[in-house]
Amino acid sequence: MRIDIVSVFPEYFDVLNLSLFGKAQAKGLLEVHTHNLRDWTHDVHHSVDDTPVGGGAGMVMKPVVWSECLDELLGADLREPDTADEPDTSDTSDTGGEPDTADESAEPTEAPEITETAAKRPVLIFPNPSAPLFTQRDATELSHADRLLFGCGRYEGYDARIPEYYRTRGVDVREYSIGDYVLNGGEVATSVMLEAITRLIPGFMGNAESIVEESYTGDNALLEHRQYTKPAEWRGIRVPDVLLSGDHGKVDRFRRDEALTRTNEIRPDLIEALDCRKLDKADRKT
Numbered sequence: 519m520r521i522d523i524v525s526v527f528p529e530y531f532d533v534l535n536l537s538l539f540g541k542a543q544a545k546g547l548l549e550v551h552t553h554n555l556r557d558w559t560h561d562v563h564h565s566v567d568d569t570p571v572g573g574g575a576g577m578v579m580k581p582v583v584w585s586e587c588l589d590e591l592l593g594a595d596l597r598e599p600d601t602a603d604e605p606d607t608s609d610t611s612d613t614g615g616e617p618d619t620a621d622e623s624a625e626p627t628e629a630p631e632i633t634e635t636a637a638k639r640p641v642l643i644f645p646n647p648s649a650p651l652f653t654q655r656d657a658t659e660l661s662h663a664d665r666l667l668f669g670c671g672r673y674e675g676y677d678a679r680i681p682e683y684y685r686t687r688g689v690d691v692r693e694y695s696i697g698d699y700v701l702n703g704g705e706v707a708t709s710v711m712l713e714a715i716t717r718l719i720p721g722f723m724g725n726a727e728s729i730v731e732e733s734y735t736g737d738n739a740l741l742e743h744r745q746y747t748k749p750a751e752w753r754g755i756r757v758p759d760v761l762l763s764g765d766h767g768k769v770d771r772f773r774r775d776e777a778l779t780r781t782n783e784i785r786p787d788l789i790e791a792l793d794c795r796k797l798d799k800a801d802r803k804t
């Protein structure tokens with residue numbers, strides 16, 4: 519997977535050369551390129567933003583600077599502008615940035631199917647606090663992409679015509695928020711999404727099974743049960759006896775029950791979203 523990140527603070531991403539990310543690059547699983555948006559400015563002040571049309575506080579990132587940058591980075595991957603009036607809607611991937619919950623309720627069965635063309639199209643991601651929430655489902659889908667570009671906005675955001683335009687050029691453009699709080703720019707959100715996506719690339723993590731069992735994964739996403747290690751008693755607090763019983767059936771049932779009860783307490787919205795047909799009899803009692 520090739521990853522490009524455009525930001526006015528590209529140094530922010532220097533940490534990507536450390537740890538698992540660095541190893542994945544060394545192994546050839548990933549290729550990360552960071553770019554300074556100001557490199558595409560022509561004025562002495564290297565300005566990337568301007569006042570909002572219609573008035574209001576703050577500054578908005580200029581489309582002209584972004585387009586010079588993105589035209590260059592996307593280059594050959596851009597579809598000709600003259601076919602632009604018919605955007606490709608044949609694939610099932612979410613080009614419109616709609617929340618994927620609608621899609622989930624319609625078809626709660628399988629993870630989104632990745633068609634060959636969808637995987638080959640570059641995906642351009644703009645972090646945006648006013649966009650649909652980025653979920654594990656999005657991370658899974660994007661882990662199959664060949665090429666991701668992140669466009670980190672600052673200030674009050676970026677001109678809305680930027681994502682609109684690149685959709686017409688055949689790019690799979692996404693806008694995502696990472697949560698209901700406001701950050702100063704897209705850099706932190708980009709790191710969060712990148713980590714969620716890249717750890718799902720086969721070979722990135724040592725232990726593939728640990729990915730399968732964790733929270734938010736699969737069709738019936740629950741918070742994970744709690745974990746314990748030895749000793750069985752520590753500072754007067756005992757590990758639940760059933761976990762020491764050696765009875766794998768009982769252990770599995772105990773963990774499943776705990777996952778259901780904890781999810782119900784902490785994230786009732788996830789229980790609402792469960793597909794009831796996938797619950798067994800014992801689950802329903804819990």
Ligand code: 6GU
Nearest residue numbers: 645646647696699701707
């Ligand atoms: Cl994607 N960007 C910013 N600036 N703030 C956020 C966010 C993104 N997601 C949540 N808050």
